Amino acid sequence: MTKLTGDIMAFDLKCYLAEQKAVVDEALDRYLPPISGLESKVVEAARYSLFAGGKRIRPILCMAAHDAVSGSSDALLPVACALEMIHTYSLIHDDLPAMDDDNYRRGKPTNHKVFGEGVAILAGDLLLTYAFELMASAAPSVENPTMLLNVMRIIAEAAGFRGMIGGQMIDLECENRKVDLSTVEEMHRKKTGALLTASVKVGALLGGADGDELKRFEDYGYHFGLAFQITDDLLDIVGNFKEMGKKPGSDLEKNKMTYPALLGVDGSREAAEMHVKKAVEAISPYGDTAEPLKAIAEYLLQRRG
C-alpha cells in the first residue's frame, strides 16, 4: 500500500482514500451479494443505496484508527462494513417523504423514488439488521469475543436514541423553528457525530487501545464530527449540484438550522478550522501511523462534496 510517496515523504491522501474505499467496496459486495427469489427486490434496493457513490468515510476512519494503534483484528472489516450499512440505512430512512423528503442523494434518485416507500423502509431495516448479523458472524474468528460485544454495544448506542436516532428526532422537532447554537450542536453531535465518533473509537478498540488512549480517539471523532457537519452546511451554500450530488440551498429552502445561518460563512469556516485543529491535536502522539487520520481531518477544510 502506497502511503508515503515522493522524496519529502508526503502522505498521498487521495491514493490512500481510493485504496481503502476499494477494500470496503469489495467487502460490502461480498458480504451482501444479490439474491434470487420473491424477496430479491429488498436486497436489490439495499444494494442500490449501498453502492450509490458513498465515500466510505466511517469504515475508512475505523480502519485508520485501528492502524494508528498498530492493531490486527480479524473483526475489523466486518465492523467497518457494518458502520457503512448503518450509515446507509439512516440515509434511506431520512430521505423518506415523512422525514426530510429528498428526491436526490449523491446525484441519484433516492431509494424510495426508485423502489417505492414500502421497499425503501424495508431496505433500511435490512441494512440495520444485517449490520449486526455481520458483526456477530465474526465471532468464530476473533480472539476476544467480549471485545466484539463491546464494539457492537458502542455502535448500537451511537446509532440509537442517545445518538443518531435521537439526533434525527431533534431535527424533526426543530424544523421550521428558531433554535440556538447549543441545540444545533446537540442535534449534529447526535445525528452525525455519534456514529463518526463510534467509528473511530471501535477501530482503536479493535486495534488494542484502551483507557486514555481510547479517549484520544474519541476526542478526534468528536471534533471531526463537528468539523464534518460545519463543512457540510457550508457546502450547501457554496457548492453546486455536480460536486455535491444534491441541490445546493436545500437546507435554506427547508428552513433547516445550519451553522452558516447561526455563525455566518466566515464564522463557520473559523469554527471548522478550530475543530480540525483539535482533532489533529488529539492524535498527535501517534506520529506516522496516525498520518491518515490527520490528513483526512485536514482535508475537510478543502472538501467540495
Next chain:
Amino acid sequence: MTKLTGDIMAFDLKCYLAEQKAVVDEALDRYLPPISGLESKVVEAARYSLFAGGKRIRPILCMAAHDAVSGSSDALLPVACALEMIHTYSLIHDDLPAMDDDNYRRGKPTNHKVFGEGVAILAGDLLLTYAFELMASAAPSVENPTMLLNVMRIIAEAAGFRGMIGGQMIDLECENRKVDLSTVEEMHRKKTGALLTASVKVGALLGGADGDELKRFEDYGYHFGLAFQITDDLLDIVGNFKEMGKKPGSDLEKNKMTYPALLGVDGSREAAEMHVKKAVEAISPYGDTAEPLKAIAEYLLQRRG
C-alpha cells in the same frame, strides 16, 4: 412460581402466562424508561407500541425453552426482551401507510396514527437498534460471550432478509396477486415463523442445548410458527373486534393471501391441529420441564385473540 396446581397436577397455563408476562413487562419498562430532552418523543412513541397490549409470546417462548433444558443464563431476560422489541418494531413499520396501512393494532390506534409517520419510522428503528444494544450489554454478566454472539447472529438472521424482512417483502410483492400454497407458506415461514423459531432456539441455546437437542426446539418453533399463522388467519374470519383488537375481515378486504382462502376453514383447522401435534411431539422427551411449551402450543387451537 405456581406451575403445577391441583391434585391432578394440571398445568395452569393462564397463571403461567400472566406471571411470565409480568416478568417481561417489568423488564421492558426498566430497560427502556422514558427520557427527557428534545428527542424524548421517539422514546415515548417506542414505549407506546411496546406497551400496547402485546402478549409477549416470543419472550415467553424463549424463557420456556430455556427452562425446558434447565438452564440459568444471565443473558436470558435481555435476550427475551430484545425479541419483543424486534417484534414490536416490525409491527410499527408493517402498519405504515406505505406497507399494510393499518389504523388499529390490538384495539389502539397504530403508532403513526398517534405520532405521525416520521416519528413512527424512527420509533421502529429505535427498537430494532436498542434490541441489539440490550443484548450486547449483557456481555459483562455472561460466562460464554461466544454463545451470546451466536444468539445475536441467529436473531439478526431471523429478523433479516432471509427471515422477517424477506417475508414482509414477499407479502408486499404478492398483494392483489393469486399465489399458491407453497408461496403462502414461504411468506409466513419467513415473516412470522423465523423470529418465533429463533425465540425458541436461542432460549434453548442459552439454556445449554446443543446438536440434536437444539434441533428439537427448532422443530417445535417451526411447527408452532405455522400453527400460529393459520390460527391467526382463521381469527380474521371468525373473530370480532373486541377480542382481536382489529377489524375482522381486513385480510379479505386487502386481498391478502390466507390459509382459509386456500384450504377452507375446516382444512385450515386440520392443518393447525397437525402442526400443533408435531410441535408437541418434537419436545416430548423433556417431560415436565417442557410442559409450558406443550401447553402454549395446544392453546393455539383455542385462541380468541
